[in-house]
Amino acid sequence: MIRGRAFVYGDQIDTDVLAPGAYMKRPIAELAQHCLAAIDPDFAVSVVRGDVIVAGYGFGIGSSREQAAQALVQLGVGCVLAKSFARIFYRNALNLGLPVLVLDSEHSIQRGERLEVQLETGRVKLIDKSIELHAQPIPAFLQTLLADGGLIPHLKKRFASAQNYQR
Helix, strand or coil: CEEEEEEECCCCCEHHHHCCHHHCCCCHHHHHCCCCCCCCCCHHHHCCCCCEEEECCCECECCCCCHHHHHHHHHCCCEEEECCECHHHHHHHHHCCCCEEECCCCCCCCCCCEEEECCCCCEEEECCCCEEEECCCCCHHHHHHHHCCCHHHHHHHHHHHHHHHHC
C-alpha cells in the first residue's frame, strides 16, 4: 500500500520534463533535482517518500530515457496514477520498481490531498474526502516484480532460486 500526498499534473508530461536533457550526463541524484522543474519548480524539494503523482493522458511520452522513471524513484515517489502512459515509460517504471497505475475514471484529486493506493486491487482512496476511486490493478506477475524491487532484483532472486533448485 502506498500513502502520500498528491502532486497533480495535466496531459503529456514528457520524459524531457521528467529528466531534462541538460542534466542527462550528471549523476541521477543531481538529475532528479531538476525533475518536473519546467512545470513545477518546487517539485524536487517538496516531494517526500511515498508521495503520488496524478496526471492525465500520455504520462512519460517522448524519448525512451530510463532516467525519467529513475528520477522519480530517486526522489521517493510512491507511485504514478495517470489516465494513460507511454508504453516505454510504463515498462521502464515497473522495471525500476516504480508502481504505475492507469486511473482512467474522472476524479477531483487536488494537489496536496492525502491518498492511499492499493496496488493489488487498484483502489485509490482520497483520505480526507472518504472517496474511493478505482485504477486498473497491476497484473500479478508485475506485482511480484515490484515486490522484489524491480527487474534486476527480481531476476537475481529467480536465478538464485534456480541455482538452489539445481543443487
